[in-house]
Amino acid sequence: DAGITQSPRHKVTETGTPVTLRCHQTENHRYMYWYRQDPGHGLRLIHYSYGVKDTDKGEVSDGYSVSRSKTEDFLLTLESATSSQTSVYFCAISGLADYNEQFFGPGTRLTVL
Amino acid sequence: DQQVKQNSPSLSVQEGRISILNCDYTNSMFDYFLWYKKYPAEGPTFLISISSIKDKNEDGRFTVFLNKSAKHLSLHIVPSQPGDSAVYFCAASGNNRKLIWGLGTSLAVNP
Structure with missing residues (x-):
């Protein structure tokens, strides 16, 4: 397994508070992704990174920001959490050799009250 | 607008029989297709993939077929086992490393 x-794996927070989710990899892969999974929507890309300090938006980026200061860490921040951001968040990585194949973390279940 | 469609939300098969999961896509620029399996409370796990230059790829019990003219692919699992019970996602990619996902099909393999 990749x-x-x-971290965290589970979090409950209140509307309006900032939240940061962390993804850590030991594979030295260049590409990292943040997705959210919701019933009826499948997996949707929030942001992705193609190298240290190089990030770009996905299809549902509003209300989220990311940072990647080291190869191994990709942080997702909800600047001011809303109930619509209650979801399961997955991080994924991919390397140069396995061009399209992405490998996923275990997920973070976030509940915004 | 869903570019990758898995029209069957669920499928139930008997152990030992074939499971066939289907996926349709609308974007002719997609050139790489993947299947992932997902168990509850875990991340998706890569299963098998196929490039648009091929029409079949096989890995053990899993075979993916691609029909480009119909913009259709299918995953065959033979023989099906109870441990195959999971949600299966189809995903597609163009040349930008972004995957577009279907909504998934929940497979139940009954002993």
């Missing part, structure tokens, strides 16, 4: 961890 070495990907996510």
Whole structure:
């Protein structure tokens, strides 16, 4: 299994508070992704990174920001959490050799009250 | 607008029989297709993939077929086992490393 961890695994927070989710990899892969999974929507890309300090928006980026200061860490921040951001968040990584194949972390279940 | 469609939300098969999961896509620029399996409370796990230059790829009990003219692919699992019970996602990619996902099909393999 690819070495990907996510923290925290579960979080309950209140509307309006900032939240940061962390993805950590030990594979030295260049590409990292944040997705959210919701019933009826499948997996949707929030942001992705193609290298240290290089990030770009996905299809549902509003209300989220990311940072990647080291190869191994990709942080997702909800600047001011809303109930619509209650979801399961997955981090994924991919390397140069396995061009399209992404490997996923275990997920973070976030509840915004 | 869903570019990758899995029209069957669920499928139930008997152990030992074939499971066939279907996926349709609308974007002719997609050139790489993947299947992932997901168990509850875990992240998706890569299963098998196929490039648009092929029409079949096989890995053990799993075979993916691609029909480009119909913009259709299917995953065959033979023989099906109870441990195959999971949600299966189809995903597609163009040349930008972004995957577009279907909504998934929940497979139940009954002993």
